[in-house]
Amino acid sequence: MITIRPARGDDAEALPQIEQSAGEAFRAIPELAWLADGDNVSVERHRALIAAGACWIAADDQDRPVGLLSAGIEGDALHIWELDVHLDRQGRGIGRALLQQAIDGARRRGLAAITLTTFRDVAWNAPFYQRCGFRILKPSELDERLARLLHDEAAHGLPTDQRCAMRIDLG
Known part of the structure; x- marks a missing residue:
């Protein structure tokens, strides 16, 4: 059983490992495989995002994090920085549940939208978000x-022709 809950400061230590595990999925895409060896968000940055109050965790039945959604409030929008699910837990609706929690949280805060940047053609990136109601911005x-x-x-090496910004309006 998976529980979605607000992230706590003591969760931060486990989050880079979840991001690393989720990143292993990029090894299946030869031109993006290098991302699996990239840097992860630091524990300190996770702590700062958690302290700001816009991060959620998917926890297993022993309350161990297996997924995360880290976001920050940017003006009138919630911006998603990371949505990761441990590789061995993917495909079970955990990412969708984390995303729904973020949408509900942004609505409760009275925010106008949720934004993110992602890969345009990677199945678990833009196509996933589009199924959840996001649109690619021109x-x-x-x-x-x-x-x-x-x-x-x-500037950090991500291919511009494969990246996009997305938004879902909450109004």
Whole structure:
């Protein structure tokens, strides 16, 4: 049984390992396999995001984290930084449950939208979010923050032709 709950400070230590495990799925895509060897979000950054109050955990029946959604409030939007589920737990609806918790939380806060950046054609990225109601933003729809994030991702080696920003309006 999986429980979705707000993340706690003591969860932060386990989160980089979940991100690393989830990243192993990129090994199945030759041109993106290098992402599986990339840096993960630091424990310190997870602690800061948790302290800001917009992070959720999927915990197993012993309350051990097996999935995470880390987000931050950016103006009138909740921005998703990471949504990861341990590789051996994927495909069971855990990511969707975490995402629904974030949507519900953003609505309770009165936020206008949820945003994120992701891979356009990776099955568990943009196509997943589209099934959950998000839409890919056209370049003309990008605000300064999202345009800057995509630019920063490109500077860190992510292929610009494969990345996109997405949004779901909550109003």
